[in-house]
Amino acid sequence: MWAAWATDTIERMNTLRLAWTCALAVAMTAGSLAAETSTRWTLWYQQPATKWLEALPIGNGRLGAMVFGAVAEERIQLDEQSLWAGPPVPEPTPKVREAVTQTRELLFAGDYAKAHQVMQAALPPRISPRSHQTLGDLHLKFNLPDKVGSYRRELDLGRAMATTRFEHDGVTYTRQVFATPVDDVIVVRLTASQPGKVSFAATLDRPADFHTQPIGSDGLIMTGQAQHGGKHLGVKFAARLKATTEGGSVTVQGDALHITGADAATLYLACATDYNFADPSAPLSRDREAACASTLNKAAARPIKAVIDDHVAAHRELFDRCTINLGGGDRADQPTDARLDAVKKGGIDVGLEALHFQYGRYLLISSSRPGTMPANLQGIWNDKLDAPWNADYHVNINLQMNYWPAEVTGLSECAGPLFDFVERMIPNGQRAAKIDFGARGAVSSHTTDAWLWSTVFGRLQWGMWVHGYGWCTQHLMEHYRFTGDRTFLREQGYPVLKEAALFYLDYLVSDPETGKLVSGPENSPENNYLGPDGKRYTLAMGASMSQQIVWDVFTNTLEAAGELGIDDEFTKQVAAARDRLALPRIGDDGRLMEWNKPFKEAEPGHRHISHLFAVHPGRQYNRIDSPDMITAARKTIDFRLSHGGGHTGWSRAWIINFFARFGDGDKAHENIVMLLRKSTLSNLFDNHPPFQIDGNFGYTAGVAEMLLQSHVGDSQRGYRLELLPALPTAWPTGSITGLRARGGFIVDITWADGKLTGVMITSKLGRPLKLAYGDHVIEQPTKAGETYRFNMTLNRQ
Secondary structure, three states, X not given: OHHHHOOOOHHHHHHHHHHHXXXXXXXXXXXXXXXXXXXXXXXXXXXXXXXXXXXXEEEOOOEEEEEOOOOOEEEEEEEEOOOEOOOOOOOOOHHHHHHHHXXXXXXXXXXXXXXXXXXXXXXXXXXXXXXXXXXXXXXXXXXXXXXXXXXXXXXXXXXXXXXXXXXXXXXXXXXXXXXXXXXXXXXXXXXXXXXXXXXXXXXXXXXXXXXXXXXXXXXXXXXXXXXXXXXXXXXXXXXXXXXXXXXXXXXXXXXXXXXXXEOEEEEEEEEEEOOOOOOOOOOOOOOHHHHHHHHHXXXXXXXXXXXXXXXXXXXXXXXXXXXXXXXXXXXXXXXXXXXXXXXXXXXXXXXXXXXXXXXXXXXXXXXXXXXXXXXXXXXXOOOOOOXXXXXXXXXXXXXXXXXXXXXXXOOHHHHHHHXXXXXXXXXXXXXXXXXXXXXXXXXXXXEEOOOOOOOOOOOHHHHOOXXXXXXXXXXHHHHHHHHOOHHHHHHHHHHHHHHHXXXXXXXXXXXXXXXXXXXXXEOOOOOOEEOOOOOEEXXXXXXXXXXXXXXXXXXXXXXXXXXXXXXXXXXXXXXXXXXXXXXXXXXXXXXXXXXXXXXXXXXXXXXXXXXXOOOOOXXXXXXXXXXXXXXXXXXXXXXXXXXXXXXXXXXXXXXXHHHHHHOOHHHHHHHHHHHHHHOEOOOOOEEOOOEOOHHHHHHHHHHHHHHEEEEEEEXXXXXXXXXXXXXXXXXXXXXXXXXXXXXXXXXXXXXXXXXXXXXXXXXXXXXXXXXXXXXXXXXXXXXXXXXXXXXXXXXXX
């Protein structure tokens, strides 16, 4: 249902961009205009990858691969979204419910040591590893030397294709790798400039728990089951490889395919698993090998040109919706790793910053498409059987950050897997709410995975937190704000929100000192404070982030109910509870307090900045309606940074978004530069360390926030669209097209010499437009489907 929104056509965007580009010609340099070609959105290198974190990612949402680009022995590492080791998983227990009641009393009484002792004793242990796992590797072995001429390895973001090209003995060899969402296969296309020069051997393997054998005269099949040494038996899989050639021959020798003397060859790889989206505990009984064969035969029967053209068209339908030019001298003719090295040595490369923005959009398209699982901690790319943090779904910021750029950069469909995932969490979330807390509704702790389990567990510092589900529900309401899809709101958004609100209605308790409702006991994600006795503690009642998320859920629920015309006993209870909710306070030092009391911070530079949720991604505090809270939040972030904060990639990305909401473009850009210098790998993957993809997505969202904001307002009053709210001096001239704003608007912006030169806005829903730039604010009635142009002073053109 949510996909209905994203029907704006490529023709419309191309027409508007053509006209807009002509209007920009005066402001933009010739070099900048030339940079709008597709080569601008290409990562490229002059040498093969020597390790996994240098390889280049491709994906179609379900299947992924990392392409190394080696000459003599190529490795293409393979992934499939649902390949997870299995249960047992942490289970809810009545012990938690009993301990929660006692721990609340102890915390209110100030007995922090006893409170932590009681609550820790009740939590079930962490069960690990139970990881998402690599599908394995496709190896291609050639009778070629490692050293060749004119070598180039690239990833074209605009075509979603990895290409390796080189010359040897007068022959130019080209290898293209892509994962097409149309045919649902990974394709490897190998060609040479002279006939009969394509010869190689292909094999499939993985680190453990697999069996490979030939199938027919042109294929291999690999089968197995995700597990950890005979334990945690999980998803079963079959991966099948099929080869076709133009000229030459295909033979099977042992467990290898041999292609000999071909003019060109194409490999198709399909994968099927027994993972059941509807009920992961009941694996599918389908014939996985037959499913692979059917997929391969359909793809291989089509002309390769049609396969490529359809793949590129399907990708561009999403990717081309948003373009960006940040001005400055374009350096697309320099290798990407050289450009990044120059930045790490003190340089500034705004072209690389624009490329990194589009890379985030590319990664989301490639790892999260309609009908797939959501992007995990590594998107869809994982070369291990035991990945860091299991490559799972951390819902105390990481999964949510993955989807921050979806709506605003025109990738609304790509958020659909998140919405479906949150909906599928409800049954286990209800079970955990009832058993762990005696509450209605649904709940999730800080993490989950393909098995959708939902309970508090492990160590208190990270495991005793109940807001993962509540935070995730924000994305469904934001989808409605951007799209106006009332059917989605009624059938999926509001039911999901109601489950979160029901849980909070039962979970909140009255603070004996104030009479206000507080959430707890729980942590402020992964952080500690020093108690009155000088010892480290993590649990509190009414931690700021907890209260902010509850406020957000209640507010979103009431807004959704208003849009749907729902006014019943439940909404009255939500409104009454929100009115009684304890709200975060400003401390004596002017900073926003992280906990309900002015505890001293054990780690002043902690990576999580949880108590600023209400600034971003929340919208409880903004510069228009709550300037005092924004001032306090700014002091908070300055203090955190002065003590070493932002040292992880995703944390730095979050900070970019904070400074964008503060309206400080230069500080936002300072953190962009720091992200590139300290937390970006040569293939532009974000580095926690280790690699985590959330920083890539958070960065892209942050750049969008610097150029357009629309979070002030609501569905009833409308939204304030603020143009260039945090434009840095490093981007004096530029343009962006295809940004989305709440209220159903598509926004194209141009600027020169640090000032707005024009804006073009298309109204999708016909709602009133409130447009702001600096001190200029105008209101404009709109009609659905109409486009409106304004100049630098917001006078309509």
